[in-house]
Amino acid sequence: MTTIETRTVPPRVDAVIVGAGFSGMYLLHKLREQNLTAVVFEAGAGVGGTWYWNRYPGARVDVESLAYSYSFSEDLEQEYPWRERYPTQPEILKYANHVADRFDLRRDIVFRTRVTGAGWDDDSRTWLVRTEHEDAVTARFLIMATGCLSTPKLPEIPGIETFKGASYQTSRWPHEDVDFTGKRVGIIGTGSSGVQSIPVIAEQAADLTVFQRTPSFSLPARNRPLRPDEIADMRATYRAYRKAQRESSGGVPVVVPTKSALEVSDEERDAAFEQAWESGSLVNLLSTFTDFAISQEANDTCRNWIHGKIREIVRDPRTAADLCPEYPVGTKRPCLDTNYYETYNRPNVHLVSLRRTPLVEVTEKGIRTSEREYEFDAIVYATGFDAMTGALTGVDIRGRDGLSLKETWSAGPRTYLGIGSSGFPNLFMITGPGSPSVLSNMIVSIEQHVEWVAGAIAHLDREGLRAIEATPEAQDAWVAHVNELAGYTLYPKANSWYMGTNVPGKTRVFMPYVGGVGEYRKKCDDVAARGYEGFSLIA
Numbered sequence: 001m002t003t004i005e006t007r008t009v010p011p012r013v014d015a016v017i018v019g020a021g022f023s024g025m026y027l028l029h030k031l032r033e034q035n036l037t038a039v040v041f042e043a044g045a046g047v048g049g050t051w052y053w054n055r056y057p058g059a060r061v062d063v064e065s066l067a068y069s070y071s072f073s074e075d076l077e078q079e080y081p082w083r084e085r086y087p088t089q090p091e092i093l094k095y096a097n098h099v100a101d102r103f104d105l106r107r108d109i110v111f112r113t114r115v116t117g118a119g120w121d122d123d124s125r126t127w128l129v130r131t132e133h134e135d136a137v138t139a140r141f142l143i144m145a146t147g148c149l150s151t152p153k154l155p156e157i158p159g160i161e162t163f164k165g166a167s168y169q170t171s172r173w174p175h176e177d178v179d180f181t182g183k184r185v186g187i188i189g190t191g192s193s194g195v196q197s198i199p200v201i202a203e204q205a206a207d208l209t210v211f212q213r214t215p216s217f218s219l220p221a222r223n224r225p226l227r228p229d230e231i232a233d234m235r236a237t238y239r240a241y242r243k244a245q246r247e248s249s250g251g252v253p254v255v256v257p258t259k260s261a262l263e264v265s266d267e268e269r270d271a272a273f274e275q276a277w278e279s280g281s282l283v284n285l286l287s288t289f290t291d292f293a294i295s296q297e298a299n300d301t302c303r304n305w306i307h308g309k310i311r312e313i314v315r316d317p318r319t320a321a322d323l324c325p326e327y328p329v330g331t332k333r334p335c336l337d338t339n340y341y342e343t344y345n346r347p348n349v350h351l352v353s354l355r356r357t358p359l360v361e362v363t364e365k366g367i368r369t370s371e372r373e374y375e376f377d378a379i380v381y382a383t384g385f386d387a388m389t390g391a392l393t394g395v396d397i398r399g400r401d402g403l404s405l406k407e408t409w410s411a412g413p414r415t416y417l418g419i420g421s422s423g424f425p426n427l428f429m430i431t432g433p434g435s436p437s438v439l440s441n442m443i444v445s446i447e448q449h450v451e452w453v454a455g456a457i458a459h460l461d462r463e464g465l466r467a468i469e470a471t472p473e474a475q476d477a478w479v480a481h482v483n484e485l486a487g488y489t490l491y492p493k494a495n496s497w498y499m500g501t502n503v504p505g506k507t508r509v510f511m512p513y514v515g516g517v518g519e520y521r522k523k524c525d526d527v528a529a530r531g532y533e534g535f536s537l538i539a
């Protein structure tokens with residue numbers, strides 16, 4: 001790996017890209033292909049975005065490696081040696097670094113530099129972008145490639161700073177190894193990060209206490225090394241597979257279900273669930289029947305079946321009961337795990353349900369609930385993110401007439417296609433709220449947005465136009481459409497980061513687009529084909 005890094009910040013570029021994760025890296029490559037100049041600002045010291053920061057033990061992706069990879073370069077597809085079905089964080093980070101080197105990206109990335117603000121100047125039709133190091137760059141386009149899960153959230157409980165032991169946050173894990181051997185460890189949070197790290201920490205720690213507010217549905221990942229024949233098969237059929245990914249609902253092709261969970265016998269239903277459970281694939285589970293997302297009764301069949309599995313695996317009945325989620329399956333992000341439920345059978349692991357005994361405070365010695373104080377040598381916060389909007393509103397973005405993005409979105413994000421926002425010309429979001437994003441294989445959605453944005457810029461340049469901005473009417477109609485579709489589903493029934501409810505004070509509104517990546521792509525392509533319908537194109 002080369003380590004050349006630049007701190008040369010050009011005063012003027014065609015595009016400022018914020019973030020050097022999978023979105024920012026592909027954007028840079030794509031814009032260079034169009035002979036545009038770009039600079040990427042990245043807060044971290046390396047590429048990889050979420051895979052740079054989330055180094056907690058057990059971190060893995062929940063989409064298979066051969067599908068969770070770039071499709072824009074056939075050479076890259078053919079040569080990259082994926083080893084595992086579900087690669088670990090270090091393996092994905094290695095891939096990100098390989099891409100950065102292979103496409104010579106680093107010379108236009110400024111690391112360790114957070115963008116703090118950006119203001120639109122309507123006379124010159126440019127953005128002035130500022131960083132924490134007082135860089136000031138003028139750019140025609142500002143592209144937020146800041147990720148959906150990148151602004152971490154600590155739990156809002158008093159006393160965190162008083163704890164005398166070691167504190168860790170899963171999304172800001174140290175780069176050096178953390179050794180929990182012989183330690184008494186407490187962990188708060190049982191989303192994906194908790195579910196993946198708990199079994200690994202439990203193997204090391206003398207004692208592990210898990211503080212759970214809401215249980216997750218989790219499926220065994222059944223991770224394994226990839227076989228040479230399956231790699232060869234995929235490489236031989238990649239073009240067809242990529243097409244199927246793009247046309248699918250979630251960015252991973254599946255056999256589309258044809259039956260309702262309510263029209264089959266109990267035996268047929270249980271057999272389908274068992275098959276999905278054995279397959280180690282979340283999409284298989286969520287697409288066993290047609291109506292999980294829309295019918296509570298259908299969803300109940302799956303929920304009850306998984307409850308049965310949890311009770312079968314976890315020996316202590318009270319722990320098992322506490323681990324059984326009550327919200328509909330899929331309405332909060334389900335997890336893929338390795339030995340998650342089994343871990344609760346270990347004598348050194350204890351589950352504390354915060355529903356029964358709420359968290360009161362973090363103390364010098366540990367954590368106090370309404371019942372008692374627990375003493376720890378280390379506390380791990382696996383408490384998630386200000387998802388989907390946090391990284392966007394965290395930058396002081398000022399559009400036309402000083403309009404603040406943060407204030408404009410105070411009652412929930414307002415976008416057109418999840419790509420642009422009215423009042424903010426030449427601002428693009430990659431996988432922004434109102435697009436399928438987190439409900440899909442992120443790489444598929446990232447590539448689609450990057451290609452659409454690059455196409456829009458090429459269109460402006462061809463036509464001699466200087467700016468593009470979503471119209472208020474198109475945006476209102478899109479927000480209404482996103483909400484209407486979500487309203488047909490069970491998603492709004494759960495409190496989740498999809499709804500913004502994990503962040504106190506955040507407006508409760510469903511943020512991703514549930515229509516599926518295939519349908520969504522068609523809509524975006526139609527908009528472009530009709531001369532960027534719903535956008536004002538400005539000379």
Ligand code: NA7
Pocket residue numbers: 149154155156157170188189190191192193194195211212213214333354359382383384385497502
């Ligand atoms: P998640 O899925 O948001 O999980 C965070 C967890 O932390 C979740 O169990 C929360 O409970 C819990 N939490 C958050 N705040 C508190 C407080 N104040 N008290 C107690 N418990 C709290 O984040 P992850 O990092 O695990 O996963 C994020 C995504 O990354 C994941 O879905 C994958 O897509 C990859 P809650 O559910 O809010 O009751």
